[in-house]
Amino acid sequence: MESVKHLLYDYLVSVGTNETAAKYLNMLLLLIGLLIIIFIIDFIIRKLLIGLFSQFAAKSKTNFDDLLVANKAPRNIAHIIPLLIALEFVPIVLIDFQYYENIVEKGLKVFGIILALWIVRSFLNTVKDYLKTLSQFKDKPVASYIQVFMIFAWVIGIFSAFAIVTNIEFIEFMASLGAASAIILLVFKDTILGFVASIQVSINDMVRIGDWITFEKYGADGDVVEITLATVKVQNFDKTITTIPTYALISDSFKNWRGMTSSEGRRIKRALYINQQGVKYLTEADVEKLKGVQLITKYLESRQADIQTYNQSHDVDKNMLLNGRNLTNIGVFRKYIDSYLKQHSAINKDMMIMARQLAPTTQGIPMEIYAFSSDKRWENYEYIMSDIFDHLIAALPYFDLEIFELPSNSSFKAP
Structure with missing residues (x-):
């Protein structure tokens, strides 16, 4: 080994070269040789590992090894042996340059820490990508936990690098950070809050x-x-x-x-605002006319019979419609809405179906439709709701009712 250390130095000195120049030339020759050897070994190991991993991934049933290759895990692992060789032979190359030897060794150790972090990141990214392919983890915040592990790994790596550079034992270096803990907490406040929040979420x-x-x-x-x-x-x-x-x-x-989205229907909750001036009692003629609406024919016949029986048994004077019991056009319209919704093919019949009258407002009487569409997709849901209200708005005149609408310029034009 001693002969290798001064492979060129002794020869140069023997031929009359200055000792200082001989030292630098000797160091340069050994450094170039070491770099060539490291490059060749790194290239061979990298190609060998990537090839082996690729062949194994092609034959295996799981895609975990494919993801290892995709995340460059074999490539990063391949750098370990060249790094160890460099650490072993740097003292030989820089035997006459102790100061630079110390700096280079520290640099290689710091690079070793970075390489370890790269390898950890490759494995964690592989785990993340693999879990995302599993149905039970597709909707889980796996990336958040991977980030937490990487943050801890980088923090430990950075502290280790500082300990190497400052020639302080890692334990002592960590203990010296106790006074700076408040600053660290302040710097990583958002990260800590995010970590706690992601766990709770x-x-x-x-x-x-x-x-x-x-x-x-x-x-x-x-x-x-x-x-x-x-x-x-x-x-x-x-x-x-x-x-x-x-x-x-x-x-x-x-x-x-x-x-x-996980339920059996999507809620429809919208109201028609009916002009209050159109609300009235229905005469016998009005009722007979509305019996032509098939959805409420049986309802009107049954209801009319009940009302007539009640009024006759109580000797009600029907010369004035206000007396006794009566049907109203808005009440019959509400029943029509209920019947229409219950026979509509796009409405889920197993969920709530209701047409209700809300408290009168300055914009009229709200007649609210409360039901659930079977199709929850946004586009289809909007189509179903529009189709229902198109029909009901067009049906209002048959009940002598109208939608409330603020006056426009056309409202004041002479007929």
């Missing part, structure tokens, strides 16, 4: 990837596409992306539509 199953959420404070209304340690990405329905802090999910209120 996952444990309480508040949000999953693919959920439709509405977060008015941040202007988000769309599908969750990514949950990380610090942020939740929502792709809005206009294809824009809204980024929400993860801890906002537990500190603020938002709406998750998962309950609707």
